[in-house]
Amino acid sequence: MPAASMIKRNLEKIKERLQKAASKRGVSPGEITLVAVTKTVPVDVIGAAYELGINNFGENRVQEALAKIKFLPPGIRWHFIGHLQTNKVRIVLPVFDLIHSLDSIKLAGVIQKEGEKNDKKVNVLLQVNIGAEESKFGFRQEEVSDALEELANYHNLKVLGLMAVAPFLPDPEEVRPYFRQLYHMFKSVKVPGIEMKYLSMGMSNDFEVAVEEGANVVRLGSALFGERS
Numbered sequence: 652m653p654a655a656s657m658i659k660r661n662l663e664k665i666k667e668r669l670q671k672a673a674s675k676r677g678v679s680p681g682e683i684t685l686v687a688v689t690k691t692v693p694v695d696v697i698g699a700a701y702e703l704g705i706n707n708f709g710e711n712r713v714q715e716a717l718a719k720i721k722f723l724p725p726g727i728r729w730h731f732i733g734h735l736q737t738n739k740v741r742i743v744l745p746v747f748d749l750i751h752s753l754d755s756i757k758l759a760g761v762i763q764k765e766g767e768k769n770d771k772k773v774n775v776l777l778q779v780n781i782g783a784e785e786s787k788f789g790f791r792q793e794e795v796s797d798a799l800e801e802l803a804n805y806h807n808l809k810v811l812g813l814m815a816v817a818p819f820l821p822d823p824e825e826v827r828p829y830f831r832q833l834y835h836m837f838k839s840v841k842v843p844g845i846e847m848k849y850l851s852m853g854m855s856n857d858f859e860v861a862v863e864e865g866a867n868v869v870r871l872g873s874a875l876f877g878e879r880s
């Protein structure tokens with residue numbers, strides 16, 4: 652099947668599922684941003700998704716992303732969702748609209764410096780390691796509040812919310828408590844100068860549960876483009 656018609660069909664299904672989850676939550680589906688995750692997806696297929704009306708795309712590897720972005724329409728909003736090495740900050744900032752994966756104070760310091768140099772305010776989400784997994788990047792739950800207090804002093808960095816990759820559990824119902832905890836944190840942290848606007852959680856396997864628990868940004872790869880090889 653040509654990529655465009657497969658994506659079209661997948662997108663329709665995703666929209667139906669998002670709508671259901673949103674209505675369970677009592678929110679309008681329009682309040683939820685779908686970020687199409689395009690790691691390993693070639694440029695022409697991304698272009699086809701854009702033609703179908705998707706305007707937010709996410710990448711997790713700097714080199715791969717930059718190689719593709721230059722061939723795609725300038726109006727696309729790009730989301731960086733992978734671990735960002737400090738030596739890549741300089742090349743990432745001009746291209747991405749939102750960095751979901753601010754995972755250390757050290758990285759924040761480098762972004763602040765680079766932002767200051769370019770007189771730019773960089774939009775970021777704080778990545779939270781909600782499962783406290785050794786294998787994952789991000790702040791531990793108990794570190795979030797102090798980290799935000801610290802980041803409020805970084806004037807070229809604009810924290811807009813939280814992001815998490817939940818532990819991988821085959822049954823998405825098992826992930827629900829993690830999402831619920833993160834939503835609670837999202838709602839309860841109050842730091843002067845920081846507005847909690849986006850809660851980025853939920854992937855192909857668990858996005859409905861994430862939306863039911865309060866996500867307003869979901870990051871979908873395989874549900875839209877098919878399994879990655």
Ligand SMILES: *Cc1c(COP(=O)(O)O)cnc(C)c1O
Binds near residue numbers: 688690733816856
């Ligand atoms: C790959 C990836 C996704 C999308 O994963 P799917 O399971 O294919 O939907 C979302 N978020 C991050 C951080 C990723 O690396």
